[in-house]
Amino acid sequence: MDTRLATMSTPEDEQDEQDEVDRIVEAWQRERGDLEVTPLHVLSRVSRLARHLDLARGSAFAQHRLEGWEFDVLSALRRAGAPYELSPGQLVKQMLVTSGTMTNRVDRLERRGLVHRKPRPGDRRGVIVGLTQEGRKVVDSAMADLLDRERELLAELPERERRQLAELLRRLLLPFEP
Template sequence: MTIERMDVKRLHVDTTTTLIVMEDEVDRLVAAWRRERPDLDVEPLEVLSRVSRLARHLDRARRLAFAEHQLEPWEFDVLTALRRAGTPYQLSPGQLLTQTLVTSGTMTNRIDRLAKKGLVERLPDPSDRRGVLVRLTAEGQDRADQALAGLLDQERAILAELSRAQRGELAALLRQLTAPFDNIPG
């Protein structure tokens, strides 16, 4: 089989250099739009559709990685938020809301289920009798630490496609796009 029979894309860098790269679904998506809507400039899709699709693939991959540690992605999110908080590994439900971007009803449900599994425990907040503190148990911390290590291994494998320099470049470009969202609260 020659490379001609694969899904490839030829990038004409200059008159003598042609880079042959693998096509992806977004190349096909963009090609379809250019055929159906030649009047529109669909260039933005080249970047942002790839971001969305890659995120979907990552979600699936992460779900698999976490499954090896009997954790759902949402469980990982909550446990690691507590883990990152540092000793004594406790946050209020309200702080967990803002970190995980879910609503309060959802967080109550999540804490209930994590407490039932013995990964977190609810404590009364000594300084505010309305309040509750959610604390990571020893087992919760172990599970979070193990799942994080597994996740990083998997992500390293995905990123092996790129050189160290390319990863740095990619991170910097993405930071330019995310910074406005993160700093000017949307």
């Protein structure tokens, strides 16, 4: 199959080449002409980009011996501000994971000395998770590296388009998190 032909046949003449999603949409149109598959142009790209981003994050954190999910927990505590403490329940809400998952994450981070648990004063059901000094050091340097890596990925787009993109994504996101 010659992709140059396909490029010629697109309605708007973008100078850019096809990406994987363009090929997927084309295949669906060939196979199921009866379906309106254009939503894939936006949402499949969101999924695929998130997947690549996840892999990039993984490599940015590797130097700090951190998994992506470990960073997520530490950074939530870090940006909460001094004294860098949150309950497991608050962490669960921010990360869209189950409580069992969070128990496991905190267990592991505690074993590595990056966070500590303490009883919550006045509510004996409750626990407070806090950053250790080591934890804060690690998350601060990992965050700097993550931002460097993210800036590289965004280098494709000039400032104006970045803002546009952020605004369009916000509008899709708002129904989920008002």
